[in-house]
Amino acid sequence: MTTVTARAPRSDHPGSDFARLSKKITEAGLLGRRPGYYTLRISAVAGLYITGWAAFVLVGPSWWTLAVAAFMAVLYGQVALVAHDMAHRQVFRRRRASEVSGRIAASWIGMGYGWWQDKHTRHHANPNTEDLDPDIDPDLLVWTQEQARAATGLPRLLGRRQAFLFFPLLTLEGFNLHVSSGRAIANRSLKHRALDGTLLFAHCAVYLTALFWVLPLGMAFAFLAVHQCLFGVYLGSVFAPNHKGMPILSADNRPDFLRRQVLTSRNVDGGRFTDFALGGLNHQIEHHLFPSMPSPNLRKARTIVRQYCRDLGVEYAETGLITSYRLVLGSLHRAGAPLREARVRG
Numbered sequence: 041m042t043t044v045t046a047r048a049p050r051s052d053h054p055g056s057d058f059a060r061l062s063k064k065i066t067e068a069g070l071l072g073r074r075p076g077y078y079t080l081r082i083s084a085v086a087g088l089y090i091t092g093w094a095a096f097v098l099v100g101p102s103w104w105t106l107a108v109a110a111f112m113a114v115l116y117g118q119v120a121l122v123a124h125d126m127a128h129r130q131v132f133r134r135r136r137a138s139e140v141s142g143r144i145a146a147s148w149i150g151m152g153y154g155w156w157q158d159k160h161t162r163h164h165a166n167p168n169t170e171d172l173d174p175d176i177d178p179d180l181l182v183w184t185q186e187q188a189r190a191a192t193g194l195p196r197l198l199g200r201r202q203a204f205l206f207f208p209l210l211t212l213e214g215f216n217l218h219v220s221s222g223r224a225i226a227n228r229s230l231k232h233r234a235l236d237g238t239l240l241f242a243h244c245a246v247y248l249t250a251l252f253w254v255l256p257l258g259m260a261f262a263f264l265a266v267h268q269c270l271f272g273v274y275l276g277s278v279f280a281p282n283h284k285g286m287p288i289l290s291a292d293n294r295p296d297f298l299r300r301q302v303l304t305s306r307n308v309d310g311g312r313f314t315d316f317a318l319g320g321l322n323h324q325i326e327h328h329l330f331p332s333m334p335s336p337n338l339r340k341a342r343t344i345v346r347q348y349c350r351d352l353g354v355e356y357a358e359t360g361l362i363t364s365y366r367l368v369l370g371s372l373h374r375a376g377a378p379l380r381e382a383r384v385r386g
Contacts, residue, residue: 056300058329061348065330074334078131085118089148091316093250101255103151109263113270116149116214120275121319123149127157130334143232147239150247152221154236164331168304169289176288183374184288188378191241200380203373206280211271216224218244218337224322278317281308281364282324284356290332301328302349307358315339325356 051299065071092112099105125131126142139153146153148358159174159360166172170184178187182199191199216239224230225237243348251260286304294300308314308322320335327338359367 047197049220056296056298057352058296061298061329061345064344064348065333066226068344069315069346070342071330071333071336072337073131074336075132077334077336079117082122082131084164085115085122089115096250098255101259103262105255105259105263106266109267110270113214113267113274116267116271117254117274117278118146118319119149120151121278121321123151124160124319124321125154125335127153127160128331130217143235143239144304147243150221150240150243150252152224152236153238154230154232155221155224155227158230164328166289166291166294167301167328168283168286168308169291169300171291171296175283177229181206182375182379183284184375185378188376191379196379199376202376203369206369206372207273207276210276210280211269213276214268215272217272218273238271243303276321277365278321280323281306281361281366285367298329299354301325302345304359307356308361308364309358310361322361 071251089112092108092115096105096108096112099108115361122166123142123145126138126200128144129135129138132138132141142157143153146156163173163175168176170176174185178191178195179204180194180198182191182195187195188199198209221236221240225240227233227234230236251263254260255263278296281302286306287301289295289304304324305324305328307325308318310318310322314322315335320338323338323342326333326341327335329345330341333341346356
């Protein structure tokens with residue numbers, strides 16, 4: 041994929057296009073809190089999380105414990121999605137309550153809240169924008185052919201076959217989450233890094249102690265591998281369809297806020313199960329336009345936003361889940377083309 045400048049026709053009416061859309065969304069009441077929904081959702085996730093670890097103890101040193109590991113991988117993903125909503129102030133209106141609850145939820149899965157929030161905030165401000173969006177930094181994979189031509193080390197080695205390696209590499213994403221959280225603690229500019237470090241260390245200590253106390257050595261390592269690898273695949277499968285394969289913008293020539301968010305995001309079509317599995321992030325366009333909107337309201341907002349974009353002539357990307365993965369893999373394959381060509385010439 042090459043860097044593009046994505047622009048679309050603008051309205052001649054006074055006021056920004058986003059301001060008029062925001063007025064429509066506000067009048068529809070879609071920015072209001074949903075305390076009942078989040079009380080039920082958080083209670084269910086917390087209850088299943090506790091039940092899962094109770095089952096881990098009760099099953100004990102049996103290979104059936106790997107089924108518990110798979111179950112807990114899904115629960116860790118659901119906790120991550122709840123932490124995401126809390127960080128965006130979808131659950132609580134006040135910043136303090138959102139930060140405290142989000143940090144607690146992040147500690148349940150061994151994620152550094154401050155590190156993730158900083159990274160995710162920069163992504164939301166400049167999605168798919170070179171040099172500004174940390175999610176498209178070429179740290180392991182390359183996302184554009186320009187990055188491929190400049191790649192060295194692992195990105196250069198993996199880039200030739202990165203489309204085939206993408207899902208296998210997601211098995212490392214859970215481990216990467218913990219390692220990156222730990223490395224961020226050394227950054228003196230990180231707010232509350234002592235607290236984040238304490239919570240991260242406490243989670244890892246309790247988690248590893250439980251594994252090696254309850255299970256024999258080999259079984260404990262097997263549980264660790266299944267749990268963390270499936271957790272990584274789940275997380276990657278939730279986030280990959282949202283922006284990968286969409287236009288990548290130039291940092292010095294970007295469209296306005298509405299177009300920047302809509303043109304770089306992709307919605308995943310599906311029913312209520314898709315909403316549950318992806319935590320509402322399948323409505324990625326609406327989420328990026330209104331990040332504090334409670335996730336159960338995103339489906340209703342979708343109808344308004346989609347029609348509004350059509351009226352403006354702004355492309356609104358929407359596809360099925362399997363097709364979204366195909367598009368992601370296709371974009372990765374195209375991005376790695378210069379590395380394959382260089383190998384042939386060499």
